[in-house]
Amino acid sequence: MDHRSIFTPGSLLGIEPAHVIGGVRRTDGSGDPLPVINPATGTHVADVPTASAELVDEAVTLAVAVQRDWGRRSHTDRAKVLRRIHTLLGEHAEEIGRIVSVEQGKPFRDAVGEIGGAQNFFEFAISQQYRDIGEVVATEPDEQLTVREVPIGVIGAILPWNFPAAIFARKVAPALMAGNAIVVKPSEFTPLSAMALAELCRRAGLPDGLLSVVCGPGRETGAALVGHRDVGMITMTGSTRGGREIMSQAAEKLIPVSLELGGKAPFIVFPDANIEQAAKDAVEARLWNAGQVCTCNEITYVHEDVRDEFLARVTAHLAAITPRDPFDPDSTLGPLVAAREWAKVKSMVDTAVAQGATLAMGGDRPPGDEFAAGNWFAPTLLTDVASDMDITRAEVFGPVLSVTTFSTYDEVIERANSTPFGLAAYLYSGSLHTVMRALDDLEFGETYVNKAGPERPQGFHTGWKASGIGGDDGPHGYERYVRRKTAYVGYGPTYGG
Numbered sequence: 480m481d482h483r484s485i486f487t488p489g490s491l492l493g494i495e496p497a498h499v500i501g502g503v504r505r506t507d508g509s510g511d512p513l514p515v516i517n518p519a520t521g522t523h524v525a526d527v528p529t530a531s532a533e534l535v536d537e538a539v540t541l542a543v544a545v546q547r548d549w550g551r552r553s554h555t556d557r558a559k560v561l562r563r564i565h566t567l568l569g570e571h572a573e574e575i576g577r578i579v580s581v582e583q584g585k586p587f588r589d590a591v592g593e594i595g596g597a598q599n600f601f602e603f604a605i606s607q608q609y610r611d612i613g614e615v616v617a618t619e620p621d622e623q624l625t626v627r628e629v630p631i632g633v634i635g636a637i638l639p640w641n642f643p644a645a646i647f648a649r650k651v652a653p654a655l656m657a658g659n660a661i662v663v664k665p666s667e668f669t670p671l672s673a674m675a676l677a678e679l680c681r682r683a684g685l686p687d688g689l690l691s692v693v694c695g696p697g698r699e700t701g702a703a704l705v706g707h708r709d710v711g712m713i714t715m716t717g718s719t720r721g722g723r724e725i726m727s728q729a730a731e732k733l734i735p736v737s738l739e740l741g742g743k744a745p746f747i748v749f750p751d752a753n754i755e756q757a758a759k760d761a762v763e764a765r766l767w768n769a770g771q772v773c774t775c776n777e778i779t780y781v782h783e784d785v786r787d788e789f790l791a792r793v794t795a796h797l798a799a800i801t802p803r804d805p806f807d808p809d810s811t812l813g814p815l816v817a818a819r820e821w822a823k824v825k826s827m828v829d830t831a832v833a834q835g836a837t838l839a840m841g842g843d844r845p846p847g848d849e850f851a852a853g854n855w856f857a858p859t860l861l862t863d864v865a866s867d868m869d870i871t872r873a874e875v876f877g878p879v880l881s882v883t884t885f886s887t888y889d890e891v892i893e894r895a896n897s898t899p900f901g902l903a904a905y906l907y908s909g910s911l912h913t914v915m916r917a918l919d920d921l922e923f924g925e926t927y928v929n930k931a932g933p934e935r936p937q938g939f940h941t942g943w944k945a946s947g948i949g950g951d952d953g954p955h956g957y958e959r960y961v962r963r964k965t966a967y968v969g970y971g972p973t974y975g976g
């Protein structure tokens with residue numbers, strides 16, 4: 480795949496990468512441009528300018544001006560524009576999918592599927608065009624008391640690199656539907672998807688200035704966005720470290736934040752589970768997106784009575800995974816997004832082995848010259864993992880299945896809850912009693928029972944503890960993009976003209 484084909488006249492990206500401000504491509508930048516590297520080949524794709532604080536100010540100032548009219552338009556009118564975006568996403572799914580695969584590394588089939596996920600986030604936002612937007616509250620005669628939701632104004636959105644198109648849509652769609660403007664700062668690893676999507680939104684008729692994309696390092700361009708006086712809310716998906724820094728900066732302005740952060744999902748297999756289903760899902764929930772998903776199965780707890788059968792089935796499913804060039808139709812596993820992520824995953828596996836875990840499969844690059852370049856990591860299985868090992872605590876975010884055993888219900892619940900994270904959890908059991916009891920006892924914002932993910936746009940993707948604050952998706956996620964205004968209207972005979 481020649482990545483130059485993503486930069487052509489008339490394409491969504493045009494002939495070079497650029498910020499998108501007020502519907503205009505802007506290549507002005509401060510400091511050194513940021514390189515985009517193809518994760519599968521290690522080759523240079525493009526250099527992206529870094530937006531200065533002045534350019535961020537220009538984007539936010541434009542957003543403030545345009546949002547006033549957008550916020551006054553009816554929900555159904557705004558939904559018409561979002562519907563056109565939804566349609567264009569379908570028409571450009573392969574073009575954007577190519578961009579996602581080139582900069583993030585996932586198999587092209589998965590990247591095109593990600594655009595379908597982006598459409599689903601727009602579909603849900605469009606469904607909010609008929610939502611209740613407030614209450615008329617019982618009060619005294621000759622007075623009307625109302626509480627209604629109104630837009631916040633300008634939203635700052637800071638994106639990670641693992642789903643650069645889907646998470647763009649996850650935040651942009653509800654923000655716009657609620658009547659806001661939005662300025663997006665994509666990850667420095669995957670800025671091109673957001674640039675292309677901003678152009679797509681412009682072509683769909685989104686008013687210029689309502690959505691801008693400013694690229695650059697988080698602690699520079701992102702910090703300028705968080706700190707801007709006219710940004711009224713920050714939504715971010717990424718690391719717990721980044722989320723804490725953003726929340727701390729936002730506190731200075733007393734603005735709300737919604738943070739989707741890291742995870743350490745336990746995957747619990749009770750002895751009365753369907754072992755084949757559990758084994759298949761344990762591999763799928765770990766290897767999706769090369770393990771770079773916040774809801775991935777990070778630590779698999781299997782009851783000692785079914786350990787051997789479970790491991791035999793997991794091994795068979797892992798052996799069927801084929802790391803291949805993302806544009807090979809048979810590819811079911813891409814590379815990690817960056818060399819630094821490869822080094823982190825490799826170090827965590829080596830440390831686990833040094834601490835006593837058994838390396839049953841993988842643990843390094845897949846064999847073959849085609850995997851010598853890029854950030855390829857083989858499907859990896861670690862067994863005999865003990866609860867005092869580092870790999871049971873820190874997030875791996877790679878294709879590494881770590882398996883430990885347990886004996887009792889109380890033991891596994893205590894160990895699963897011992898993580899500082901609280902995003903997703905998985906449990907497999909044929910007993911309704913065990914399932915309902917564990918749903919109460921597990922301290923996670925989202926639990927999957929006898930099935931793998933992903934989340935659904937009508938749900939609520941919410942992290943507890945170090946996994947975040949607030950959440951995305953569904954009516955509760957939509958609520959993050961509005962604020963409320965209370966009115967007392969007196970209209971008795973002594974009031975007014």
Ligand SMILES: NC(=O)C1=CN([C@@H]2O[C@H](COP(=O)(O)OP(=O)(O)OC[C@H]3O[C@@H](n4cnc5c(N)ncnc54)[C@H](OP(=O)(O)O)[C@@H]3O)[C@@H](O)[C@H]2O)C=CC1
Binds near residue numbers: 720725740
């Ligand atoms: N909950 C989830 O869905 C996801 C969680 N993650 C977690 O994040 C980890 C690393 O992923 P990554 O994307 O690098 O996470 P980061 O937190 O490093 O980056 C996420 C986004 O936040 C920006 N950012 C980071 N620090 C700040 C700051 N102080 N102020 C403003 N913006 C900031 C980043 O900019 P820059 O590009 O410069 O880093 C990026 O755009 C993963 O290992 C995983 O733990 C990642 C993806 C999804």
Ligand SMILES: O=C(O)[C@@H](O)[C@@H]1OC[C@H](O)[C@H]1O
Binds near residue numbers: 596645716739933934
């Ligand atoms: O943030 C994540 O990693 C997940 O929430 C992921 O992002 C987009 C997909 O739809 C989700 O599964």
